[in-house]
Amino acid sequence: AQSVTQPDIHITVSEGASLELRCNYSYGATPYLFWYVQSPGQGLQLLLKYFSGDTLVQGIKGFEAEFKRSQSSFNLRKPSVHWSDAAEYFCAVGAGNQGGKLIFGQGTELSVKP
């Protein structure tokens, strides 16, 4: 069965510091992978996606993620965090043959210290 694990429930970083949020997935075939961000009281906004090809993908707001098949990971990174990045981040996996079904991780809440 597909599953997604985000090992860190809560992370605090200083503004300007680098960020890495971890995501591990379990899926038999090549997965479709996503990172979403959710601000309080809001829906989910897509940061970036991986379907195939280059394993380093660029997203919006300066985020990037690297797909590592050997480690079943899809970690999200940002070189310099801004206070406005404080939010909850969700990693998700989808299967092309299951249409609009995404399996989400439990989320990582990011706090940014001034």
Add this chain to the structure above:
Amino acid sequence: KAGVTQTPRYLIKTRGQQVTLSCSPISGHRSVSWYQQTPGQGLQFLFEYFSETQRNKGNFPGRFSGRQFSNSRSEMNVSTLELGDSALYLCASSLPGLDLNEQFFGPGTRLTVL
């Protein structure tokens, strides 16, 4: 292009009642998925509709149902509400084809069951 809209945004019901939530997808999107978000269980897939047919279903009781209309708008219904149904219900839409898993989320409907 307008995003995914959900109505109402907030809803308060009492146990035993039923509720209907509405979702209008992005123009041209034919797939609509529903998710339940709670602090304890996180984001869980409810079901997906594509061309007025339920294509995927999550592990929720039969009290949770949905439908899709010919204009791709979707509704979900929860009957005999329980306290545990209090959650943020998110709707997402996507295009058919390879990027079917790339979903665009609405702001959600916050349901409180008293």
